[in-house]
Amino acid sequence: MDINSKKLILGIYDDPDFTYNATSKLMHTGFKVFDVYSPFAIHGLDRVMKVKRSKLSLAAFIFAMTGIASALTLMIYAGYIDWQINIGGKPSLHIPTYIPITFELGILFTAFGMVACFFIVNRMFWGKNADIMDIRVTDDRFVVAVEIIEGKTNVDELNKILIAHGAIEVRERIKEE
């Protein structure tokens, strides 16, 4: 076994409620839940797994501010500082008419910046080979993956908990880093 690889025990379920209960029980008994894989988001499971609240909303806010600042800078520079245009004697520095473009660029930067960050934190990119736990996980199966630390984890108890919560399959898997 490679030093960087992890030994996992997978409990496979066919019901999100069972998956939720099993994960919750494992977390309370002190097992190291590596991750839970599901065909759709199970609400509240992230809280049970103590997943840290993502900072993507902060990223979104920063990108929004960047977009707004870029738009204003562009328009004030181009329309007022660099080359003023006299159209019907209207003022060149006219903030109210800058609002639409400022708004649009704010949205554009937020969407693209936030989604780019989402891909980066998940290490997702085009053409990435998916390391799937079970091929049915994008269809109708739910996988609770528990990390085994040699000599520390009580595998028998783990198996019991997984099965008692309705696992239809329990098996071992080595996850390469």
Place this chain on the structure above:
Amino acid sequence: MSYESPVRDLLVTGGKTYSDITVDITRPIENKPSKAWWIGFAISTVVLAVWIYATTYTMLVGIGAWGLNKTVGWAFDITNFVFWVGIGHAGTLISAVLLLFRQKWRMSINRSAEAMTIFAVICAASFIVSHMGRPWVAYWPIPLPNAFGSLWVNFNSPLVWDVFAISTYFSVSLVFWYVGLIPDIATVRDRATSAVRKFWYGFFAMGWTGSTRTWHRYEMISLILAGISTPLVLSVHSIVSMDFATSLVPGWHTTIFPPYFVAGAIFSGFGMVLTLLVIGREVLNQKHYITVEHLDAMCRVVMVTGTMVGVAYITEFFVAAYSGVEYEQYAFINRATGPYWWAYWTMMSCNLLAPQVFWLRWARTTPWFIFMMSIIVNIGMWFERFVIIVTSLHRDFIPSSWTMYTPTLTEISILIGSFGLFFFLYFLFCRYLPTINMAELKSIVLTPHAKELQEKYTNMLEKGPVKQGEKAEKGELTHGH
């Protein structure tokens, strides 16, 4: 998993399991296309060829190929542009606004509506480019340093705002659509039997594994994307309306244009969604997913927005009368009674009067009737734009320059052809991507265990109580954790 109201009908009928959803939704992608698909695709390809021919001809000859004149400088081109942009509003509205309002019926229709949005905006953009007359200088409205032209663009002009609004709308909608597609593309990838499919779906699935950590972030960005798309969708058509509202032409120079255009856009967008889905649920065999209740909900939106648009038409008349401005008053009298009276009354009857039938439950739940109505809505909304643009322009400030506008064959071909472009893209979408968001739908059907319990209790109610000594069911239904 989720709370289901006991008084409302189920959003997915037929007792579908997770696996049923996967199989049903991926069926059109995984099997040879049906005869209906080939016929539809062939017709749209032919119509697309008409569009390519007519657009190319326009670009070679110039917009002299159109029926425009000195007085009517905008006609079919901008009518079609606004028409298609309007249609492009339902998709993001359904996904974003209905997500924020937690309307779960959106889940069966948001994917196809978003696809429709993207294709409609492509059609709209094609009119912007072709109406420029010199499409090779289409980059001029983009603010580029002086070396590219003589000056910077005028940031006070709504036409420049429009460039930013439409391109932001298109790209943000595309991102929203793609992010929503990733889990479903992964589903198709994991079911793929050929290497080619495995490669391409795997390529675009970006290594999706369904990890809870990813889902956690995914839910967050979906919510933020919905949050920013909602004002975006409202801003886009507001800005389109300002192309008219900030001008001096009587009939255009109106402060109610932004909300009125937005209502109209939602109206026409839902009209087109209904046109597509009433057919789609039939051909793709998705009646359990897009139920009559979904159609009912959409018809209600059509009725409400149609009435809002109708109120706007009447308000415009009132404001013209009340303003005491002769030009304004004449513009509206001329709309209703002038040479283009037929366009005005088509608009009025299709948009204000016709949708009132949706007060009747029968009308909202009868697919063939809804389909007919959706076509009427599409026609009505096209005429709305035609009325606003052409009848306001054709009798302008000096009676000596009053004239009529008649479209040429080239213009009519571009209009019809744009439907070819739209449906060509839509048919490809139906063939290669899941038309319903499977991952979202799976979260609203009953869990296998809940379904078992439900069946058991239903049986008990029918057959009487369980006999003494029968083993109690292990584990209970867990709600609301």
